[in-house]
Amino acid sequence: MVPRIAEESIQRVAETCDIVEVIGSYFPLKRAGTSYRAICPFHKEKTPSFHVNPQRQTFHCFGCGAGGNVFRFVMDYEHIDFPSAVRRLAQRAGVPIVEEAGGPEDDRRADLRKRLLGMHADAAAWFHHHLLKTPAAQVARDYLKSRGINGEIAKSWQLGFAPDSWDALLYFLKEKRYSTEEIAQSGLVSSREDESGESDGHFYARFRGRVMFPIYSDYGEVIGFSGRVLDAEAKTAKYVNSPETPLFIKGKVLYGLHKTKRALIEAGSAIVCEGQIDLISAYESGVQNVIAPQGTAFTPDQARLLRRFVESVTLCFDSDRAGQEAVTRSLPALLDCGMDVRVARLPAGEDPDSMIRKLGAGAFQTAIGGALNYFDHALERMAESGAMLDPAKITAAARKLGPFVAMISDPVLRESTARKICSRIGITEAAFSSHMKNAPASQSTPEASPEATVARPREMAEGVRMLARLSLASPDIRAWLKGQTTPPLRELGEGGDILEKIVFASQDIENPASRAVFTAQLNASEEATINTLDLDRLPENPMDLVRSGWVGLASHSLVAKREATKIRLREAGLGLEDQIRLQGLIAELSKQILDLQSCLSDG
Template identity: 35%
Template structure:
């Protein structure tokens, strides 16, 4: 189906880019814009910039940029039509689509087909739970036993898959879903076996209660399913396999429902199971997510880090399970997040304990018993080591290893002090041991898990060629030093910078009037574009993208139509659009309070467009003149005929005078050639 153009425009106008992006990452105010750590690549210092006035975003780290529709396309990995449908649903805009041609249907995005199939499965399982005798007597009874009420069941879209080999698959095929799509979505399984009723196809989830797993925008991307039978040959929980839209390591159960509460509470509670999440939500504790029984991954930690820098891990009373998972929590420290741990009385887990004492008492308990990870780990391991000196030494090394992974030097220093007191050791001893570990990692050439070339971990002290690795003076924190890979960046020709500045001024201010003149027809307003294009009619831009901009400027000037910035920000050519976003996005905007705080007035370039435009034209002509001078010099070196050399020399001297004249006008001191 095709979305009519008027509906597309309605969606684009309704989509508030701040509102859209806030669904995926927490934005913070900086001047007139908002910033965040980029959701498209890993970074610790925010370089992701959102301009609400222009309705655009740009990351100065990875270069991604665009409007609200483009953001949804990038973050969801979907096509343009599906991104429009997503925003239409968000803003309650009705879409009356027109029929697609057979060719357009054939080229529909496969990811969109998976989303549609998964959403159909969600509705099927919900109907089975609420509208069939089997679903109500088995699935709904189980949820009632867990204490889940109707609003909670609806909020998490819980369901039930009937005890049948192919009930779902048969119904989906009747609704014209392709079997290969159902397989790719992880809903159906096809095997060449003769002991099945149809011989080939059966449902993945059979006779199980269903827990849909959502992405950050609320789309169902996978399912978790729990059997209610006591068959030891069947796993208790069964999850969707990895698909094009679902990667277990990148997903957290309940994050869609929890993200706003996490942002508001400034902490995320991390639990292990689906029912823990649901019970806490029903008790009024919405800032909770689960790793769905898998080991915590770097990607999941970064996902939480989009919304808060604070994680509190809620464990049950299983001491063996706690010890087994402690090492994995070093990943949270390594990503620079603050982590605390809270355990519950023996035999209790978050689900059972919140139902026992209620939401408010549960929150009070967590506040009272949550301990920072380093202290918690030290106490657990020291208790296990007892008085055995060798085991205590191992505990100390393990603690030092955890602390050395913290990126922030001040935080490391605080934990070194705390651990030294706890273990009754000199702080310098811990720091010395940490520096040895950091040196070993540097020697091993360890790199971050995403294999991107970035500076070595903070705290690394490069070892000398010979001699012992010295501890820091005065017992301070390990020295901060970074080593970076040498990257060869293609050198831009000087002319391209002047072409870029010329285009930037016209994209931002080309439609603005800089002066007025009296003509026979009356008073005429001269725009910046008319002035600058008229002064450069004989120049042929060398950089392809800026040459394309120049074609647009000249065509507009001939018709005396001077497009405003928004024309370029909505341009159909991707390169024009991306370059225009680069022009309008300031990497380091001046604070709104600058003049008030420092009593220093900085004039905006809008106030000096005439002068800036004139200077830009001169610099551009100077750059073109320099390019020609270089070409003439090269020809002089290659020419053997005296007459040709004399002609070339005269050309060079003429160009040199032009350069001197422009330099003088610009106030540039020319030292020679």
């Protein structure tokens, strides 16, 4: 069983996080009377229609219908689920989270994760301190300076330096009171193996004499590291990454996403760089819709993660053979998620970092703007190499491209792409289609595409809306409606199911923080509907309105049910037993309708 955030913690977070301050930390809000407004972040507009109500602690866009409480805003803006939004806001506010664990094993895993996250944060700070302060790190500072990374940028990305020591980090972590078992599971150390291949219990630092790049989750937690060697003559790998740990799985992480995801959402597309320095250089030059896979080629998990934010990608890998092979290896996972894949071509011998430093960000953006669809890119490279004149190479191209074309989900795009390829390489569509049948099996179960728009409010019958609005504001009204069981509230009209949830809410929902806990249990459309209920101008005699409103809705519901029953009674071939039953139901409904008529005078 997965641990669940305790309701008390959710309410504490809602009470602590003022929605104006939270939203104002993402973009500017301008005061407008008793509320605040801004250009809506969820749809394109010129005139501000996005309003934040500090009294109700809600937001609402009158243009696209987006709305809800502080949790809903963070969920929609950050593209994360509810538990992640609660944890993010809790971290911001310094509110401890209590989780109702599913069992001892869940407790153990949760505690280990918490300890490992603390250890990685401490290690990142330790590496960063060495980069900024120690004489031994001068070689690292010189290297970063040569790549255009100054001290301010190094601080922004918390870059570090791992001393060329076998045990300095180990001693530091033990001083921080991390156990040997915890350190062993962190991936920050390696161990020697005995003759059986098992660890002999002697540990040493995995990263030594390297520039350190912390790897963050999209939540902003340090979960791993990538270290670049500084000694060009060293007989070791140029880059060393953390191994897989309880925190870090290489194929599920995108470097830089914690900083770039808002730019990705706004652009609707991602520029994929090979390495960390390429990404940092592009980001700091103003090209911020960038990410980098941990490795080169995309995995299905990374593609699904990226698809939450964008619909298209531009691969900006090196133009050498290794880079082009990485493009080909990335294609299945990206196409499988329904992405439009483009390939940028940089000048020979250049990567994003060197191009930006030599020619400026404008030249890099021009190259990105000229990126071709993958299939056009592949055909252009064939033409440049002279492969269009070689029957054997044409056959090889058809064999290579056919399976990828088959992965295009849109049938019109798939057919037009196939037709274009056939025209360019000079083969019939029938011949090419034989290669399309060899499409690789899906490597993943694609997640549903992110919604093009945020959830819109549901329709509510006017009388039901009035009852829901007044119920939100008064526990006495909720108590009275709870006692009205004939007919059930959900049968009063459109939106009756939402009214029923309001009336039977366990929280003290007239309080904004408690209401936030309540609406967190609803789906996005229900929450948006509740957010449209006006609580600012309530009538002076709400209970009288509720009683008369309920009588009208209930009477209408019972009359409709009685008329439907009369129609059934007139059906041909109805048995005597069924006729007697339906006549009895009609009589009972008529009595209930008469009882309702006297309800107001009795009340």
